[in-house]
Amino acid sequence: DIQMTQSPSTLSASIGDRVTISCRASQSISRWLAWYQQKPGKAPKLLIYDASTLESGVPSRFSGSASGTEYTLTISSLQPDDFATYYCQQYNSYSRTFGQGTKVEIK
Amino acid sequence: EVQLVESGGGLVKPGGSLRLSCVASGFTFSTYSMNWVRQAPGRGLEWVSSITASSSYKYSADSVKGRFTISRDNAKNSLYLQMNSLRAEDTAFYYCVKGRDGEQFCDFDYWGQGTLVTVSS
Numbered sequence: 001d002i003q004m005t006q007s008p009s010t011l012s013a014s015i016g017d018r019v020t021i022s023c024r025a026s027q028s029i030s031r032w033l034a035w036y037q038q039k040p041g042k043a044p045k046l047l048i049y050d051a052s053t054l055e056s057g058v059p060s061r062f063s064g065s066a067s068g069t070e071y072t073l074t075i076s077s078l079q080p081d082d083f084a085t086y087y088c089q090q091y092n093s094y095s096r097t098f099g100q101g102t103k104v105e106i107k
Numbered sequence: 108e109v110q111l112v113e114s115g116g117g118l119v120k121p122g123g124s125l126r127l128s129c130v131a132s133g134f135t136f137s138t139y140s141m142n143w144v145r146q147a148p149g150r151g152l153e154w155v156s157s158i159t160a161s162s163s164y165k166y167s168a169d170s171v172k173g174r175f176t177i178s179r180d181n182a183k184n185s186l187y188l189q190m191n192s193l194r195a196e197d198t199a200f201y202y203c204v205k206g207r208d209g210e211q212f213c214d215f216d217y218w219g220q221g222t223l224v225t226v227s228s
Contacts, residue, residue: 032212043218
């Protein structure tokens with residue numbers, strides 16, 4: 001199975017900060033990667049798919065990029081609504097593995 | 108508006124069975140793959156099972172293979188998860204999730220609110 005290693009597990013940041021979250025795949029996943037945001041008590045919400053395509057309705061401060069097996073979610077200027085947990089997920093294989101999550105906290 | 112409404116969760120004893128249902132609306136159910144994803148309280152997301160639009164292909168995580176069965180009824184816009192031989196570690200919120208595509212591996216673009224399954228004696 002493809003393993004997804006996400007880092008950091010927790011991130012403390014301030015409003016307006018640029019934030020980056022990384023996800024490394026154990027093998028090539030050919031950009032078949034999505035990013036989700038989850039707030040406490042709520043279902044996850046899709047932010048980005050195919051590594052860098054912004055889902056409709058998602059603010060443009062969110063972006064995704066890829067380099068080899070390393071994938072990055074960037075929030076260009078952190079807003080109050082962005083404090084949440086973020087997950088990456090690969091869908092290159094039938095087993096749609098998630099990363100372990102990154103919690104973005106208020107500094 | 109896409110809506111996914113799960114039901115069937117509850118308390119069950121170890122070794123017991125439960126059947127989860129999900130009723131979909133707001134899109135052409137028969138043309139999209141569907142999935143179940145679970146999340147133990149306070150833990151991360153775990154993919155459980157997927158089924159293609161035509162039911163031609165079904166996939167399950169190793170942790171539930173042989174115990175859980177995914178199925179769908181396109182005439183009823185419904186997705187199911189039959190869970191047998193339940194264990195304490197199956198305790199989680201179970202989310203019904205829509206895939207972006209019908210037959211290919213894809214991302215998950217809409218999620219239900221989840222139903223809680225608790226396995227305990």
